[in-house]
Amino acid sequence: MTDTTIDFPNIGILGFGTMGAGIAQVFAASGRHVIVLDTDQTRLDAGVASVSAFLDDGIRRAKVTEQDKAEILGRIQATTAVSALYGVDAVVESVSENAEVKKAALIEVAGVVGADTPILTNTSALSVTDLAAQLPNPGRVAGLHFFNPAPLMRTVEVVRALQTAEDLVDRLVGLVDSLGGKDPVIVKDRPGFLVNALLMPYLNDVIGELDDELATAEDIDLAVKLGLGYKTGPLELLDMIGLDVHLHATEAAYAATLDPRYAAPPLLRQMVAAGRLGNKSGDGFRTTATTSDTEKN
Ligand SMILES: NC(=O)c1ccc[n+]([C@@H]2O[C@H](COP(=O)([O-])OP(=O)(O)OC[C@H]3O[C@@H](n4cnc5c(N)ncnc54)[C@H](O)[C@@H]3O)[C@@H](O)[C@H]2O)c1
Numbered sequence: 001m002t003d004t005t006i007d008f009p010n011i012g013i014l015g016f017g018t019m020g021a022g023i024a025q026v027f028a029a030s031g032r033h034v035i036v037l038d039t040d041q042t043r044l045d046a047g048v049a050s051v052s053a054f055l056d057d058g059i060r061r062a063k064v065t066e067q068d069k070a071e072i073l074g075r076i077q078a079t080t081a082v083s084a085l086y087g088v089d090a091v092v093e094s095v096s097e098n099a100e101v102k103k104a105a106l107i108e109v110a111g112v113v114g115a116d117t118p119i120l121t122n123t124s125a126l127s128v129t130d131l132a133a134q135l136p137n138p139g140r141v142a143g144l145h146f147f148n149p150a151p152l153m154r155t156v157e158v159v160r161a162l163q164t165a166e167d168l169v170d171r172l173v174g175l176v177d178s179l180g181g182k183d184p185v186i187v188k189d190r191p192g193f194l195v196n197a198l199l200m201p202y203l204n205d206v207i208g209e210l211d212d213e214l215a216t217a218e219d220i221d222l223a224v225k226l227g228l229g230y231k232t233g234p235l236e237l238l239d240m241i242g243l244d245v246h247l248h249a250t251e252a253a254y255a256a257t258l259d260p261r262y263a264a265p266p267l268l269r270q271m272v273a274a275g276r277l278g279n280k281s282g283d284g285f286r287t288t289a290t291t292s293d294t295e296k297n
Pocket of ligand 1: 014015016017018019020037038039043094095096097098101104105122123124125145146147148241
């Protein structure tokens with residue numbers, strides 16, 4: 001059953017990829033009815049399978065019951081029809097990180113939902129202010145930036161664009177609080193917002209240190225974990241994020257700020273040019289073709 005006593009009982013989500021699936025699960029688990037839109041049935045099926053597999057893992061770890069799984073999946077409606085978003089209380093956009101794709105999708109959605117319906121974007125690197133400027137009534141646009149994997153990561157950045165109405169920021173803080181186990185952080189709209197603005201220069205520095213042969217990749221990760229108390233080493237993290245994703249994000253931040261801390265290190269560009277993208281390609285800074293072959297044996 002959908003909980004109609006909560007704010008934003010009906011949420012529309014654009015994009016059923018990695019993040020859209022996690023965000024859909026989070027909203028559905030909070031009792032909300034979720035309508036997720038993607039471009040074709042194959043992607044919708046993949047999105048549902050991804051949520052299902054995540055919940056199965058939760059069942060194995062005794063964090064979720066079979067009944068929870070059935071209820072969460074029962075609140076998620078997957079569709080390719082944008083008209084299905086008519087009447088939702090808010091839309092969370094999580095389509096591919098491409099300004100033109102996002103703008104086109106948001107303009108289409110703005111034509112379907114109510115004139116005051118909040119339109120929220122999960123962009124990592126684009127300007128929320130720029131996206132808002134493309135839409136009628138930009139005061140109802142804000143960033144709602146989840147981290148990956150959305151069901152597990154606690155921080156959610158509530159991004160205030162220049163145009164965002166103050167009462168929307170307050171409602172979004174309440175929305176994140178209502179998700180259970182999530183902590184909202186209000187941030188300004190600038191490249192990388194807060195967390196990624198800190199993360200990108202750190203990762204770029206580490207790639208430079210590796211290129212300078214300051215230490216091996218294994219030792220850099222070990223030293224950071226033991227010395228700084230981080231759970232994941234920076235090079236392992238880069239392999240998880242995807243080197244192409246980090247390159248794209250840090251290039252966008254550099255283009256927007258000309259801050260040299262965001263300039264992509266040469267080794268990062270070379271790795272991406274060579275198709276060594278991290279875990280997804282089976283070859284990166286810590287995941288090597290050799291180690292992944294060994295792991296398979
Ligand atoms: N992957 C991460 O770690 C991460 C973390 C935080 C934020 N983000 C942001 O989340 C957003 C989505 O990233 P992702 O990793 O889930 O990407 P993804 O490629 O896994 O998924 C994007 C989905 O959007 C769909 N799509 C494209 N155009 C569409 C349209 N017009 N209408 C509906 N669906 C459409 C695609 O078919 C795809 O299924 C991006 O803005 C990204 O920057 C990603």
